[in-house]
Amino acid sequence: KQEVTQIPAALSVPEGENLVLNCSFTDSAIYNLQWFRQDPGKGLTSLLLIQSSQREQTSGRLNASLDKSSGRSTLYIAASQPGDSATYLCAVTDGNQFYFGTGTSLTVIP
Amino acid sequence: DTAVSQTPKYLVTQMGNDKSIKCEQNLGHDTMYWYKQDSKKFLKIMFSYNNKELIINETVPNRFSPKSPDKAHLNLHINSLELGDSAVYFCASSRQGVNYGYTFGSGTRLTVV
Numbered sequence: 001k002q003e004v005t006q007i008p009a010a011l012s013v014p015e016g017e018n019l020v021l022n023c024s025f026t027d028s029a030i031y032n033l034q035w036f037r038q039d040p041g042k043g044l045t046s047l048l049l050i051q052s053s054q055r056e057q058t059s060g061r062l063n064a065s066l067d068k069s070s071g072r073s074t075l076y077i078a079a080s081q082p083g084d085s086a087t088y089l090c091a092v093t094d095g096n097q098f099y100f101g102t103g104t105s106l107t108v109i110p
Numbered sequence: 111d112t113a114v115s116q117t118p119k120y121l122v123t124q125m126g127n128d129k130s131i132k133c134e135q136n137l138g139h140d141t142m143y144w145y146k147q148d149s150k151k152f153l154k155i156m157f158s159y160n161n162k163e164l165i166i167n168e169t170v171p172n173r174f175s176p177k178s179p180d181k182a183h184l185n186l187h188i189n190s191l192e193l194g195d196s197a198v199y200f201c202a203s204s205r206q207g208v209n210y211g212y213t214f215g216s217g218t219r220l221t222v223v
Contacts, residue, residue, distance in 0.1 A: 038151075
């Protein structure tokens with residue numbers, strides 16, 4: 001069964017820093033990987049979707065990479081801002097459902 | 111023009127009651143899902159429907175019954191609510207299974223007292 005792990009569980013950085021969030025999964029037979037952001041008491045907002053044939057996707061200050069063979073993905077956030085504070089979730093799919101990690105809670109300190 | 115909308119946003123009810131949560135998507139997606147997020151923020155799939163047909167039914171008590179009147183709607187009915195049912199329930203949709211990624215609703219926070 002697919003298991004998704006995210007490290008660290010929580011991260012606190014000063015504004016302006018670049019940072020990396022990590023996601024690992026146990027079964028490399030995935031169709032795609034999706035990064036989400038969840039604000040407290042809110043739903044999930046999709047950030048980036050990487051197909052299994054792709055190695056990275058970029059959107060603004062966000063860059064996500066995927067190394068399917070090693071079961072890893074990273075989300076890179078450049079020049080962090082207080083508005084980036086949220087929980088970041090990664091999820092992988094086997095074609096039937098998405099399996100979620102437990103998230104990284106990010107706090108960007110002004 | 112919300113893409114995936116859930117109602118109600120909050121639901122507080124007593125043990126033993128029966129309640130429903132509604133979900134509608136206007137994206138033209140074929141597949142809809144219900145996920146449960148527990149107190150530790152872990153998201154776990156409950157049900158998946160593709161074109162009104164049940165695809166996934168994880169180990170969920172049979173007090174939970176999804177109903178899909180058409181491919182744009184997937185409602186969740188819960189009988190005989192228990193304290194442990196308290197959680198946030200998320201509806202999501204996607205095109206042709208999950209190859210195109212999910213779009214989530216904003217969630218329904220259910221509190222059973």
